[in-house]
Amino acid sequence: MLTPFAYVRPASLQDAVAALTEGNAHIHAGGTDLLGCLRDEVFGADRLVSLAALGDLAGLRETRDGGLDIGAMTTITDIAAHPLVQRRYPGLAQAAGEVASPQLRNQGTLGGNLCQKPRCWYYRGDFPCLRKGGHKCFAVNGENEYHCIFGGANCFIVHPSDIAPALVSLDAEIETAGPSGGRRLPVSQLHMPPEQDPTRETLLKPGEVIVKVHVPPAPAGLYSSYRKVRTRRSWDFAVAGCALALVMDGDRVRDCRVVLAAAAPIPWRSPETEQVLRGQTLDDAVIRKAAKAAVANARPMTKNAYKIPLFEGMLLEELRKAAQV
Amino acid sequence: MCPRKRKPPVTPPAANPDGWAGFTRRAFIKTWSAGTLTLAVGHNAMSSETAQPDETLAADEPVQLTLDVNGRPHAVLVEPRWTLLHVLREELGLTAAKSGCERGECGACTVLIDDLPRYACLTLALEAEGRRIETAEGLMDGGQLGQVQASFMKEDGLQCGYCTPGQIMAAEGLLRQNPEPTFDEIRRGMSGNLCRCGAYASIFSAVADAATHRKG
Ligand SMILES: Cc1cc2nc3c(=O)[nH]c(=O)nc-3n(C[C@H](O)[C@H](O)[C@H](O)COP(=O)(O)OP(=O)(O)OC[C@H]3O[C@@H](n4cnc5c(N)ncnc54)[C@H](O)[C@@H]3O)c2cc1C
Numbered sequence: 238m239l240t241p242f243a244y245v246r247p248a249s250l251q252d253a254v255a256a257l258t259e260g261n262a263h264i265h266a267g268g269t270d271l272l273g274c275l276r277d278e279v280f281g282a283d284r285l286v287s288l289a290a291l292g293d294l295a296g297l298r299e300t301r302d303g304g305l306d307i308g309a310m311t312t313i314t315d316i317a318a319h320p321l322v323q324r325r326y327p328g329l330a331q332a333a334g335e336v337a338s339p340q341l342r343n344q345g346t347l348g349g350n351l352c353q354k355p356r357c358w359y360y361r362g363d364f365p366c367l368r369k370g371g372h373k374c375f376a377v378n379g380e381n382e383y384h385c386i387f388g389g390a391n392c393f394i395v396h397p398s399d400i401a402p403a404l405v406s407l408d409a410e411i412e413t414a415g416p417s418g419g420r421r422l423p424v425s426q427l428h429m430p431p432e433q434d435p436t437r438e439t440l441l442k443p444g445e446v447i448v449k450v451h452v453p454p455a456p457a458g459l460y461s462s463y464r465k466v467r468t469r470r471s472w473d474f475a476v477a478g479c480a481l482a483l484v485m486d487g488d489r490v491r492d493c494r495v496v497l498a499a500a501a502p503i504p505w506r507s508p509e510t511e512q513v514l515r516g517q518t519l520d521d522a523v524i525r526k527a528a529k530a531a532v533a534n535a536r537p538m539t540k541n542a543y544k545i546p547l548f549e550g551m552l553l554e555e556l557r558k559a560a561q562v
Numbered sequence: 563m564c565p566r567k568r569k570p571p572v573t574p575p576a577a578n579p580d581g582w583a584g585f586t587r588r589a590f591i592k593t594w595s596a597g598t599l600t601l602a603v604g605h606n607a608m609s610s611e612t613a614q615p616d617e618t619l620a621a622d623e624p625v626q627l628t629l630d631v632n633g634r635p636h637a638v639l640v641e642p643r644w645t646l647l648h649v650l651r652e653e654l655g656l657t658a659a660k661s662g663c664e665r666g667e668c669g670a671c672t673v674l675i676d677d678l679p680r681y682a683c684l685t686l687a688l689e690a691e692g693r694r695i696e697t698a699e700g701l702m703d704g705g706q707l708g709q710v711q712a713s714f715m716k717e718d719g720l721q722c723g724y725c726t727p728g729q730i731m732a733a734e735g736l737l738r739q740n741p742e743p744t745f746d747e748i749r750r751g752m753s754g755n756l757c758r759c760g761a762y763a764s765i766f767s768a769v770a771d772a773a774t775h776r777k778g
Contacts, residue, residue, distance in 0.1 A: 238643070238648070239643040239645075240643070241621035241622055241641065241642070241643050242621050242642060242643055243618050243619060243620050243621045243642060244618070244619045244621075244642035244686070244688055245617070245618040245619065246688075256618070265686070265689075267684075268684055268685065268686060268689065269666055269681070269684045272645070272683075272684045272686070273665045273666060273684065276664060276665060277665070283621075284618060284621075285642070285686075287688070287689065289689055314678070337666075337754070338666075338669070338753050338754025338755075339679055339732070339735075339736070339750070339751055339753065339754050340666070340669065340672060340679045340680050340681045340732070340754040341666055341681070341684075341754065343675075343678040343679060343680050344680045344681070344684065344685070470749070470753070471753045471756065472753050472754055
């Protein structure tokens, strides 16, 4: 049984924002991450503010500029299945399709996926870790085979989302509403690097709600993909993943984004890989150099050095696939 | 945390446009319905009023809710923290959906909500209001097993059986979406349901068999 909480289902976005500013309130979107955290007492909640009545927040719409708006309450199933997403942004459709299980995709939403809490077993377990306001990261001298190889200054989680890296690779932006108005923010700047604040996952302010995600129009020649490696075929979080967005000019890479999943505490853009690829013909020498560059600056922990050849091999395969198109 | 409170069975309220009659147990019974909240005062419906739709339900205050389960409305008093799984099993006595991990990992609690498989353990009862909820009990065709159930029997798609009602609901949901799944689509569609006995091969055959016979 969950610890008691009050519940409110506001009829407007403004009311939702207002309801979030009182006490220890949490947004309830699909509830799939939130209720799990409450069950495990990772944190508590005085009240849940359900976004279920905000119908405007669900659904996908093509925008006038030829991009796509995806409401924060759109289910992951609906993103994966949407014909426009499949056609224009296959990387995003693949990432959404790789999330969790059918049941969780039917219930989990885009906003919740971007704001979900990490899956580090110390954080989720009974450990007073840094992220929960404690003094140390237990993974450093502990079981860290699924922890990060980049960006782990003080806390060594990996960001659990498959969708966020795909959105970062597509230069997507979020639009929010909050007590002091709304704003737009690139998805690449949504997640909090732990050296700035290890107790928060996003830069959202108290009471700030993601309203939608805007994916800019796909440039001509866009190739996008998402690859996820896990330890079993059934549902699981990524052990390694990568989102590619390559803007091709024939067989030359005009521009690109390479974003690694399950590599770092935030979706991890790899400027080293991008630099090798940009302006080059996607031949095997370039591909091998790019895959090497992706892991050149990795800093593995005691038990996760296997991720280095894994990421390199995964990038080799994914870039070779891209070269064959 | 809190000892489980058993509520006495709730009789469905008589139709009354001004509010619910028949509740004398509490001075106020909040009724949560189709997104709006109304306050009914004792059995004196004259003074009932419609509250603000975004009024907060207090943590310790059960609220009157109608859930559509297997095609029938069920009136229940629920606390905000109660999951759909809890209400199905403990309040409505529908025990097909099982409690396993309670964390969305095992699939034993799978039910259909508006035709889509979802985990009842991660769904608040309040969030299921106004939606079509189906459990394995609802797949029965009178006294006969439904097709998916019959196929699980025929193909021996189980060993201990604990995960089976969840497997069956996942299969039912899959086949409603995709009546002719390939083997890979079956495996993907069933990936949210774990079977500790490892009966996967016969579970997948059962789903394939059900697909063939539903077409039939
Ligand atoms: C067993 C399991 C396996 C999983 N596997 C994967 C996986 O492989 N890949 C993956 O990417 N994810 C995975 N997930 C995570 C899953 O995708 C998320 O739980 C889901 O996307 C969260 O969406 P939700 O709508 O249920 O969010 P909720 O649980 O309702 O919310 C999650 C968090 O986000 C906040 N939030 C929700 N909506 C908004 C909003 N609009 N604005 C601001 N904050 C908001 C909430 O306050 C809460 O803190 C898994 C989860 C489980 C339980």
